[in-house]
Amino acid sequence: MKKSILAIDIGSSKICAIIAEISPEGTIQISGAGIVRSQGIKKGSITNIELASKAIKAALADARRVAGTEIKRAIVSISGAYTKSLNSSGIVNIPNREITFKEISRVMHTSLYNANIPNEYEVLHTLPYNFIVDDQEFIEDPLGMNASRLEVETHIITTQKSNLNNLKKAVRGAGVEVDTVVLNGYASAIAVLNEDEKELGAAVIDMGGHTCDTVIHSGTAIRYNDFLGVGSHHITSDLSMALHTPLNIAESVKIKYGSLSAPSDDLIELPIIGDEESSHEVSLGVVHNVIYARVEETLMILAQSIDKSGLKDQLGAGVVLTGGFTKLDGLRDLAVAIFDNVPVRLAKPCNVEGLFDALKEPATATAVGLIKYAAGGYAPYEIDVNRQVRYRNEEPMEKPDLTEPSVQEPAEEEIPLPPSEEAGTIRIKSFDARKSADKAAGFGSKFWNWITQLF
Template sequence: MNNCYILGLDVGSVNVTATIAKIDNDNFSVCGIGKAKTSGLKKGVVTNIEKAAISIRKAVAEAKKSAGTRPDKTVVSISGAYAKSVSSQGIVSIPNDEITINEIKRAMQMAKDNARLEKEQIILHVLPYEFKVDGQEFIEDPIGMSGSRLEVCVHVVTAEENSVRNLLKATQMAGLKIDSMVLSGYASAISTLNKDEKELGVALIDIGGATSDLIVHLGNSIRYNGVVPFGSANITMDLSHALSTPLKDAEDLKLEYTKLLHSGVKELNLPTIGESSKTHPASLDIVTNVIYARIEEILLLLVNDLEKSGYLKNGKLGAGVVLTGGMAKLDDIRNLTSLVFDNMPVRVAKPRMVAGLYEISDDPENACSLGLCLYGAGEFTAYEIDSNGELKYKDAEISTLSKQSVEINDTENRVEKEVHDIDKNFPIDISKISKNKDEISIITKFKNWITQLF
């Protein structure tokens, strides 16, 4: 890929982050970033298309100004609030006794067609996590192998069609043409997880403004995705209610909490809600209780989700939990998470270091937008059917003969698709398909622990 500029657009419920990266002879560098406060979205879902478009336009304009160029390709995130998932399976014969990219594509397409999904869902990703050749299991990559039968097990990620269309309309109004759509948790995983964590099994938690995305990566691919409809914005609301202070001041208090904790301050003077000229005293202990009570609730909901998925048992998460997103910056969240997850190993992750504007890697908030750029640059699973219904694969792992073969096959499929394509105006061609909380409490234990530290 020579001299291509990729825009990663993370449309969050609190902030829209636009990151522009340059790909030149396989060298990756970030050259622009822009942020804007989000309007027209709630809990990851578009509620006002025009307001959402304005927020997107502002963030992208700032990124373009920073980069000094326009992007050639745009990859946008889809909130976990939209997404559902299901496992599926495909089996095909191998006519020439050697597996080529065509056999892999046919098997994955079969698995996609076999997926049983709810109505009004569209496919975002078809991600293979296990291949079998003539019944032999644990095949990492079947390309070039001999056999007569290929089987693939896939994780299919889908989203609500109308919600996706509303997001696409907002991006179109902002003057963008979307090339790919990526689950936000998947993008964050690309920029934060290392090879060992993926192989051992890991739960990535991206705690955003209004939602917290959960991804389980085990072996070759994502195996589970979920979402909790709470995030750091709920902490701001809780602080505002508990302290009778305006939302803006509650947000500032949340962002400055770590500094206040280390400064030794015990009491604060806060503006009074509805009376901007008046202030009132508030104990820092109340702030601590409110913040960690909400974090505990979010983490317990995530634990419950993981227990239902079945991946919390039997040592499937050998690498433990990785935290990223804006709330991952909160003081001692690693220790609290370890307590909630029964002393599992926990790592707080920033995005990987990159060339260019390396400062982007200092902030966990940028994990998703950087991951989108990396996805656009070719950082994805070895094989994948993407949001356009096209097979993506790592060029280095495919022979020239296989590449020529799949290009011929893709041409035939595109001709057939154009004949049967009904909705010509939909910018991304994605196939439409049918488709307790635990009552334990550890906040007192944690408060005592943190009191001993400070």
């Protein structure tokens, strides 16, 4: 039976809602979508819950109108702003010498329990990147293996509780409950990476309107994530100040003339900020220099982030750029130069059945990734924001009880009385009580025999 999924990508520049149907085989069919301009959100965080809820509601209304269905629960993206990441590890013994899903769940929760997470932070994802079975490292999937000990190393992504709660409150204000929350960089990676790139290692950078989110995949697992509060809107802001023209005009100039290729000496006429009736001429060379300076600085900071990860030598597939920022002409060539000639690819969301033209743009990678996540496209194993263990293509599993097992009393057994007895039943302990009764009966019989022999 098909199930309907609602995904909401809450970005700083736009909010995208997608409704899709997922078959039992994992096939995705997009049935509705809505994209509206963001309100009440700056640099990835909620700054006005009422305005954010209003924008989310508008996107939902468009998606529902197209799909002709109404869904009350959603999978929602969260920005990398105010996130912290750390690595942890766990180890468990295998009592039955065979690794089951129960042991994998237990070792992952043990690594989460061992992590030093501040009280004001909430865990978004616990992602294993190295399973160790009896000292044998980098096991892809330990399920079913024979072993006496299982270890795991995990990458744990956390966010401020206040940030997460404000996001949930804004979504609830739009009349929808939050089913689960996914880091937007993680969702974007699901949408644009193929299996070979995950295996070889790749850095995915989602370059949006106000933010850039980076995740590094190595060996099919996320090993690193980072956030930069700079996006294409900053180019617009720079142009507005440098050209002394209103923001909406600067945005139009960026879209129409923005390029990182060789500059032109042509002149364009622009209105003056504060006095739109007056205008002045500006060289396209100035426009080029302003854009180039901002993009170069942004890419250099991103390159430093990749260096800081310590995983640069594991990027066999290079860097994959996605997001609305990547539509800027000449971005790839400049990125190749700044990332030390590492392979660079500009990516759109991989094709999904029923994908509308508006959803085939790099800017919608996160939204499409959320749908693929809901269809089982997440990491092979993961503990999600609800502290449930997800196994690819399987339903989430509740977290196990890591406390010591308590000794339970034997179950009580109902024993009917003989027909001559008064109607009803009595309860006795099934094993211990019966044993005591038999023992008492045996002693009474021996005592009676002894008395009769005496007399």
